[in-house]
Amino acid sequence: xxxxxxxxxxxxxxxxxxxxxxxxxxxxxxxxxxxxxxxxxxxxxxxxxxxxxxxxxxxxxxxxxxxxxxxxxxxxxxxxxxxxxxxxxxxxxxxxxxxxxxxxxxxxxxxxxxxxxxxxxxxxxxxxxxxxxxxxxxxxxxxxxxxxxxxxxxxxxxxxxxxxxxxxxxxxxxxxxxxxxxxxxxxxxxxxxxxxxxxxxxxxxxxxxxxxxxxxxxxxxxxxxxxxxxxxxxxxxxxxxxxxxxxxxxxxxxxxxxxxxxxxxxxxxxxxxxxxxxxxxxxxxxxxxxxxxxxxxxxxxxxxxxxxxxxxxxxxxxxxxxxxxxxxxxxxxxxxxxxxxxxxxxxxxxxxxxxxxxxxxxxxxxxxxxxxxxxxxxxxxxxxxxxxxxxxxxxxxxxxxxxxxxxxxxxxxx
Ligand code: 7TS
Numbered sequence: 001x002x003x004x005x006x007x008x009x010x011x012x013x014x015x016x017x018x019x020x021x022x023x024x025x026x027x028x029x030x031x032x033x034x035x036x037x038x039x040x041x042x043x044x045x046x047x048x049x050x051x052x053x054x055x056x057x058x059x060x061x062x063x064x065x066x067x068x069x070x071x072x073x074x075x076x077x078x079x080x081x082x083x084x085x086x087x088x089x090x091x092x093x094x095x096x097x098x099x100x101x102x103x104x105x106x107x108x109x110x111x112x113x114x115x116x117x118x119x120x121x122x123x124x125x126x127x128x129x130x131x132x133x134x135x136x137x138x139x140x141x142x143x144x145x146x147x148x149x150x151x152x153x154x155x156x157x158x159x160x161x162x163x164x165x166x167x168x169x170x171x172x173x174x175x176x177x178x179x180x181x182x183x184x185x186x187x188x189x190x191x192x193x194x195x196x197x198x199x200x201x202x203x204x205x206x207x208x209x210x211x212x213x214x215x216x217x218x219x220x221x222x223x224x225x226x227x228x229x230x231x232x233x234x235x236x237x238x239x240x241x242x243x244x245x246x247x248x249x250x251x252x253x254x255x256x257x258x259x260x261x262x263x264x265x266x267x268x269x270x271x272x273x274x275x276x277x278x279x280x281x282x283x284x285x286x287x288x289x290x291x292x293x294x295x296x297x298x299x300x301x302x303x304x305x306x307x308x309x310x311x312x313x314x315x316x317x318x319x320x321x322x323x324x325x326x327x328x329x330x331x332x333x334x335x336x337x338x339x340x341x342x343x344x345x346x347x348x349x350x351x352x353x354x355x356x357x358x359x360x361x362x363x364x365x366x367x368x369x370x371x372x373x374x375x376x377x378x379x380x381x382x383x384x385x386x387x388x389x390x391x392x393x394x395x396x397x398x399x400x401x402x403x404x405x406x407x408x409x410x411x412x413x414x
Contacts, residue, residue, distance in 0.1 A: 005393035009308055012300060013391040015040045026361025029396045034179050034207060034340050034387035035365050036229045039293070043232055046292040050285045058284055059258055059275070073284050076291030077274075083294045084205075084224060085215030086241050093240045093247070093274040094287050098206040099129040101225035101240035102173075104277060105202055106133035108250040109223075110171075116142030119168040121199070123148040123156055123185075124377055125178045128370040130204045134173060148174070150377055154181040154330045161193050169199040176208035180371035180383070181330035182340030184208075191220040200246075206230055210389070211309060211338055213302040216241050228286060233293035237286030240277075247273040254279040297390075305390045309339040312388050316341055316397040323401055325413045329378055339388035342369070345404065348411040350384040356410065357403040364400070 005013075013019055018038045021028050030038060050072070056065035058073045078089040086092055095101040110133075114120070120134050124147045131145075138145050146164055149157050156174075165172070172194045177184050191201045202223035208214055210231035216224045223246070228237030242250075252259055252270055256279035261269040270276045297305070314334060320326045320343065329342045345353060350366035357364055365385045368375045375381055386400055 005395055006308075009390070009393060013393065015042070016391050017041060017044065019391055023361040023363070024359050026399075029362040029392075029399045031386040031388065031392065031396060031400060032363045032365050033210075033230070033389035033392075034369075034385065036235065037210060037232050037389055038391065039234070040232055040296050042296055043234065043289050043293050046289045047234060047285055050288055055285075057281055069284055069288075072288045072291075073282075076287045079291045079294055080239055080287075081241070083298070084209065084226070084241055085217050087217065088244065090273050091241055091244050091247065093242070093277040094282055095225075095238050095240050096236050096283065097227035097229065097238035098127075098204060098225045099227075101223075101238060102129055102202070102204065103133045104240055104253045105223050105225075105242070106137045108253045108277075109200075109246065110134070110137035110143075111140065112251055114138075114141040114143040114170060117168060118143040118170045119146055119166065120144070121146050121148060121164055121169050121172045121194075123174045124150055124373045125154065125156065125181060125183060125185075125371065126173070126175055126373065127179055127204060127206065128372070130173050130175060130202075131373070143170070144168075147373075150183075150374075153332060154178065154183050154374070154377075155336060156183075156185055156190075158186070158189065158193075161190070165193055165197045165199060167197055169194070169197050171200045171202060173202040173204070175204040175206075176214070177205075177211070177338050177340075178330070178371070178374070179207050179340065180369040180374040180385070181342055182337040182387075183331055184336055184338055187219050187221065195220070207338065207340070210297075211302075212306055222246060228290040228293065231290075231293055232296055233290035234283075234286045236283045237290040244273065247277070250277075252276050252279070256280045300390060308390060309388055309392075310334060312392055312394060312397060313337070313339045313341070315394045316386065316388070316400070319397055319401045320404075323404060323408075325408060326404065329383060339392075340385060341387070342383040342385045344380060344383055345407060346411060346413070348407050350382040352411070353384040353404070353407050356407050357400070360399070360403045360406070362396075362399055362403045 081089040200222040205226040209226040259279040354366035
């Protein structure tokens with residue numbers, strides 16, 4: 001088991017300027033990447049370069065800067081499409097992130113397609129952004145929401161799937177990786193079952209795309225949503241991937257400039273996909289620099305990232321076990337989880353744990369993590385959550401555990 005970071009990962013970390021600062025008089029230990037990741041120098045530089053040299057609106061002006069911005073914007077689309085294994089760049093719609101991508105599907109496909117008696121199958125480990133949009137649509141259409149439940153390790157219980165999936169099921173919407181537990185779901189297996197009853201499958205990839213190679217075609221899903229800011233890209237960037245025929249048949253979600261072909265007084269016709277879903281001036285700098293972030297991750301390599309994160313995760317779980325008094329939620333098998341550790345410590349409230357850690361320069365998240373159904377399942381209101389990314393090391397784990405030891409000094413051993 002490693003006790004000091006490997007030099008190649010120290011070099012990766014050195015590319016993240018935010019990671020080199022002191023917080024509360026201590027070198028920052030950032031363990032909140034499930035909320036948002038830090039950004040490497042190449043992404044920050046690309047952002048400045050875009051605004052310094054190429055800033056112009058896309059698909060509009062016939063001038064050099066607009067040409068440059070448009071080319072870079074569409075090149076980034078092609079890059080991200082291939083990054084997730086899409087067949088064609090036109091299947092990738094830029095959004096503000098996962099939340100907007102799911103709302104797009106719910107409002108466009110959902111309102112257009114769902115009828116009274118139809119069913120949407122969710123899971124009880126979903127982030128609120130894959131629950132609430134479906135509730136909104138269900139209330140308006142009369143569709144019914146059903147849930148795949150979890151076991152006591154926070155794994156989906158798939159034994160019941162053949163009962164949950166019926167000819168009424170129009171959509172299965174599940175997370176690839178849980179943000180509250182780190183559980184990695186067998187999406188391909190779920191997709192295979194869903195196809196048998198003709199249901200579509202939407203996958204929330206917010207916690208997956210940053211950490212592992214995702215291939216939407218291999219997964220066999222129909223919609224895949226993800227956020228740029230959790231994968232070293234800027235906030236306000238992200239995308240929805242969907243099969244071409246679905247995007248073509250779905251009505252627009254927002255109306256405005258650039259999503260039309262011809263506008264008349266009473267009605268209009270729509271631009272080709274993906275532009276039909278991109279009304280108004282998009283987040284041009286966000287899309288372009290998300291392309292840079294994808295290149296950065298590719299260069300480090302997902303095999304290496306996954307191996308490194310697993311090493312840090314295994315070390316962290318062992319050290320927490322050695323410390324004692326820490327209840328960790330989620331699967332015990334490392335093959336079934338990613339670099340998220342959600343935990344509680346006796347009577348210490350997660351917010352107090354987080355505050356004590358913050359005073360020592362260690363950033364974690366405390367709360368329900370926008371996954372209140374997960375908290376309910378475990379009979380708790382909140383957890384403390386440490387989440388790891390490629391720039392974290394076993395040294396960070398040591399600092400976390402030192403901080404937790406001081407929590408125990410204050411609150412007792414738990
Ligand atoms: N789905 C999952 C699984 C997530 O983890 C998040 C954000 C979202 C959807 C929403 O993504 P957004 O980029 O549109 O906001 N999760 C978290 C989190 O765990 N802490 O802060 C945000």
